[in-house]
Amino acid sequence: MTSLGGRRRTSPRCGRQVQRQIIQSTWSSLRTRTHRAVRRMGGGAKANATAHAQWAQSSGAVVRQAIVDTVKIALSDPKVKSVVICGQNGNFCGGADIKEFGGEMTGPPLIPMIHAIEAANKPMVAAIEGNALGGGLELALGCHYRIAHSKARLGLPEVTLGLLPAAGGSQRLPRLIGVPDALDLITTGRIVTAAEALRLGIVDQVTEHNTVDAAVKFALSVAGQPLDARRISTFPCPRPPDSDALFEEAMRKVRGSARGAMAPVACVQAVRAAATLPYERGMEREKELMATLFTSGQARALQYVFFAQRAVGRWSMPSGAGWDTSKPRPVNKAAVIGLGTMGRGITVALAQTGLSVVAIETQEKQLMEAKQAVTSMLERGAKRRGAAPALDRISYSRNIQAVADVDLVIEAVFEDMALKLEVFRQLSAFCKPGTLLCTNTSALDVDELARGTPNPELVVGMHFFAPAHVMKLLEVVYGKRSSPQAVATAMQLGKKMGKASVAVGNCRGFVGNRMLRLYVEQAFFLLEEGATPELVDGALEEFGFPMGVFRMSDLSGLDVGWRTRKAAGQAQPGEASGQSARIRNGSRYSPIGDLVCEQGRFGQKTGRGWYQYDKPGSRVARSDPWLHSFLEQYRARHGLVARSIDRQEVLERCLYALVNEGFRILEDGIAAGPEDIDVIYVFGYGWPGHRGGPMFYASTVGLPKVLERLEHYHQAHPDVPDLQPCGLLRRLVASGSPPVHRWREVIKKLHSQL
Numbered sequence: 192m193t194s195l196g197g198r199r200r201t202s203p204r205c206g207r208q209v210q211r212q213i214i215q216s217t218w219s220s221l222r223t224r225t226h227r228a229v230r231r232m233g234g235g236a237k238a239n240a241t242a243h244a245q246w247a248q249s250s251g252a253v254v255r256q257a258i259v260d261t262v263k264i265a266l267s268d269p270k271v272k273s274v275v276i277c278g279q280n281g282n283f284c285g286g287a288d289i290k291e292f293g294g295e296m297t298g299p300p301l302i303p304m305i306h307a308i309e310a311a312n313k314p315m316v317a318a319i320e321g322n323a324l325g326g327g328l329e330l331a332l333g334c335h336y337r338i339a340h341s342k343a344r345l346g347l348p349e350v351t352l353g354l355l356p357a358a359g360g361s362q363r364l365p366r367l368i369g370v371p372d373a374l375d376l377i378t379t380g381r382i383v384t385a386a387e388a389l390r391l392g393i394v395d396q397v398t399e400h401n402t403v404d405a406a407v408k409f410a411l412s413v414a415g416q417p418l419d420a421r422r423i424s425t426f427p428c429p430r431p432p433d434s435d436a437l438f439e440e441a442m443r444k445v446r447g448s449a450r451g452a453m454a455p456v457a458c459v460q461a462v463r464a465a466a467t468l469p470y471e472r473g474m475e476r477e478k479e480l481m482a483t484l485f486t487s488g489q490a491r492a493l494q495y496v497f498f499a500q501r502a503v504g505r506w507s508m509p510s511g512a513g514w515d516t517s518k519p520r521p522v523n524k525a526a527v528i529g530l531g532t533m534g535r536g537i538t539v540a541l542a543q544t545g546l547s548v549v550a551i552e553t554q555e556k557q558l559m560e561a562k563q564a565v566t567s568m569l570e571r572g573a574k575r576r577g578a579a580p581a582l583d584r585i586s587y588s589r590n591i592q593a594v595a596d597v598d599l600v601i602e603a604v605f606e607d608m609a610l611k612l613e614v615f616r617q618l619s620a621f622c623k624p625g626t627l628l629c630t631n632t633s634a635l636d637v638d639e640l641a642r643g644t645p646n647p648e649l650v651v652g653m654h655f656f657a658p659a660h661v662m663k664l665l666e667v668v669y670g671k672r673s674s675p676q677a678v679a680t681a682m683q684l685g686k687k688m689g690k691a692s693v694a695v696g697n698c699r700g701f702v703g704n705r706m707l708r709l710y711v712e713q714a715f716f717l718l719e720e721g722a723t724p725e726l727v728d729g730a731l732e733e734f735g736f737p738m739g740v741f742r743m744s745d746l747s748g749l750d751v752g753w754r755t756r757k758a759a760g761q762a763q764p765g766e767a768s769g770q771s772a773r774i775r776n777g778s779r780y781s782p783i784g785d786l787v788c789e790q791g792r793f794g795q796k797t798g799r800g801w802y803q804y805d806k807p808g809s810r811v812a813r814s815d816p817w818l819h820s821f822l823e824q825y826r827a828r829h830g831l832v833a834r835s836i837d838r839q840e841v842l843e844r845c846l847y848a849l850v851n852e853g854f855r856i857l858e859d860g861i862a863a864g865p866e867d868i869d870v871i872y873v874f875g876y877g878w879p880g881h882r883g884g885p886m887f888y889a890s891t892v893g894l895p896k897v898l899e900r901l902e903h904y905h906q907a908h909p910d911v912p913d914l915q916p917c918g919l920l921r922r923l924v925a926s927g928s929p930p931v932h933r934w935r936e937v938i939k940k941l942h943s944q945l
């Protein structure tokens with residue numbers, strides 16, 4: 192048996208040898224070690240040489256070369272009976288280095304390397320600790336056996352990067368675990384635990400102990416046994432009897448869930464090739480499909496989102512404080528105040544994270560209902576994950592004094608400033624010193640709330656999205672006086688809850704809702720000018736949103752925005768006609784949404800909204816003749832002449848207005864960079880990931896074009912000041928429209944000149 196570091200040990204039990212190949216799968220930090228290892232190998236590798244290597248294009252070539260060489264040596268050495276391939280530092284291999292995808296491929300190609308491993312005449316065993324993802328799992332699938340640690344995670348997440356598993360993964364996985372499960376994993380990129388991998392048949396054994404030792408023991412036990420039945424590429428692909436229907440259903444599902452996204456469709460096509468073609472032809476199809484995806488704009492956009500998601504973790508505040516200078520406080524116990532829909536979801540999310548939670552609701556009946564709802568949400572989640580529900584982590588109380596020993600409170604009462612101020616006053620009296628006070632609000636002023644407490648530095652906003660235990664986005668809103676430590680604590684808690692957490696400044700609507708207002712407003716204006724909800728929604732859904740603006744409004748309830756507009760003094764009762772009915776503070780305003788609400792049409796919950804539904808609560812939207820004649824009468828009353836509007840105009844008006852506000856947000860320093868806005872939109876507002884978020888999208892359209900179209904629409908609608916192109920957009924265009932990752936430099940310069 193050969194050990195790490197080039198020392199050779201002989202198995203005391205059988206005297207046979209196992210070659211261990213170390214694949215280094217962490218990304219940049221170990222490059223130097225990679226090079227050292229390469230030099231060692233270059234200096235005359237022996238059969239027992241260790242390859243510390245990295246799965247990356249630049250050094251990935253080195254890894255592949257090392258694997259090819261070492262496997263060759265191991266196979267030709269009669270003393271070596273079996274080979275174990277493992278990672279280093281507890282990690283098998285997380286897959287390719289995404290940053291290197293644009294570069295030239297050098298070194299031995301991956302596919303022949305995996306084929307050589309599979310064709311080996313000695314048992315090749317993958318010892319999987321940590322992650323085996325993407326190319327990492329494809330390598331493991333080329334091995335004859337896979338032994339995983341119980342904490343390992345396995346998956347083919349390529350689809351989330353706009354790709355498909357193109358090193359044989361799309362052809363081997365269905366042969367190994369069958370078409371339905373392979374389709375699920377490959378089209379969703381879902382990552383599975385070792386236990387699920389064992390149940391699915393991806394791994395042969397799971398160990399709680401040292402994985403490499405277990406794999407070595409296993410490798411020795413199978414040395415000399417025939418391998419023909421272990422080469423996955425030679426397996427016939429099990430074909431379900433109704434496979435045509437299965438693939439059609441899979442195609443319908445991916446087309447419905449990721450509208451316009453190419454990768455999930457290509458994944459279905461690749462698995463279909465595995466099920467219908469001999470392996471070699473399937474591999475050709477896999478290659479063909481990957482060739483289209485690899486250089487596509489969609490793959491670039493999704494890979495941008497991957498890095499943007501990580502970039503938002505490196506948050507900063509205008510003061511310069513940020514993730515690298517602010518230490519979060521430990522949070523072991525938290526309280527949630529108010530157990531409506533949001534409070535319940537937040538309670539579930541906290542309990543699932545492993546925190547002790549005190550859930551407080553003053554009304555007995557509501558408390559009982561909430562307890563029941565939270566319990567069933569936790570039970571459903573636990574069943575899905577195959578874990579025990581975290582019921583005993585939650586205690587329920589009607590008394591706000593139960594917050595006395597918590598480290599952090601999330602207030603989730605009704606969106607009413609007076610009510611929230613009163614809750615914060617009580618919290619300040621009952622919490623122990625230093626308790627962080629968070630408000631779950633989608634629009635209220637965090638500074639005003641903070642001013643009402645003796646310790647404003649402990650106050651931050653945590654804007655969750657409904658349902659809070661499911662939606663991935665969290666806006667962490669810092670006020671003028673929030674301490675960096677308070678922000679760091681909220682950001683870390685968000686990360687622990689598995690949220691894409693984005694730190695943003697305090698302004699009306701924060702980032703997401705501030706931009707959304709402009710998007711919705713343009714949709715209303717388009718209705719006034721001649722569009723229908725169907726036309727607007729059709730254009731937006733074709734663009735890739737899961738729901739257009741009107742369908743989404745029906746789902747979330749029209750009354751929510753109406754209440755906000757009434758509170759802001761915008762919505763006024765009655766059907767006044769004439770120009771003044773459509774002007775607020777000197778700017779164009781559309782009362783269409785208010786008038787629809789006055790009819791008691793609040794969307795799905797009332798069975799009527801922008802569409803009609805079979806009954807209240809039903810989800811299938813049907814075109815509503817009432818709405819169309821309402822629009823005609825409205826236009827007639829206001830002297831508006833309907834004109835023909837095409838989908839292009841719908842997209843430009845709605846999306847560029849939203850993007851323009853994004854530039855204003857960057858200019859105001861409410862978001863630190865375009866990545867923050869893009870992550871908020873992709874994870875919280877259904878912006879299609881394959882378009883990369885609104886700011887990335889603007890860069891792909893071309894900033895000069897966005898500027899020109901905004902100027903055009905502003906000229907056509909001078910009463911809509913929001914359409915006036917933002918100064919930052921002009922500045923970026925004047926500086927040659929740099930790529931999105933360089934916008935921060937321009938923004939920094941702009942801020943330094945203010």
Ligand SMILES: CCCCCC/C=C/CC(=O)SCCNC(=O)CCNC(=O)[C@H](O)C(C)(C)COP(=O)(O)OP(=O)(O)OC[C@H]1O[C@@H](n2cnc3c(N)ncnc32)[C@H](O)[C@@H]1OP(=O)(O)O
Nearest residue numbers: 218285286287288289290322324325326327348349357501
């Ligand atoms: C023409 C055919 C060519 C075929 C070539 C072969 C193709 C193979 C396909 C693939 O393998 S695609 C890649 C598949 N793998 C993944 O998608 C995994 C992505 N990574 C993750 O899921 C996670 O990072 C992790 C591995 C589970 C680790 O999670 P953890 O929370 O511990 O760390 P992070 O904060 O996510 O990442 C740390 C650090 O590393 C960077 N990074 C992570 N993965 C990659 C990667 N695949 N490529 C480049 N860089 C990666 C990440 O950006 C972080 O760095 P930062 O500087 O802090 O941003």
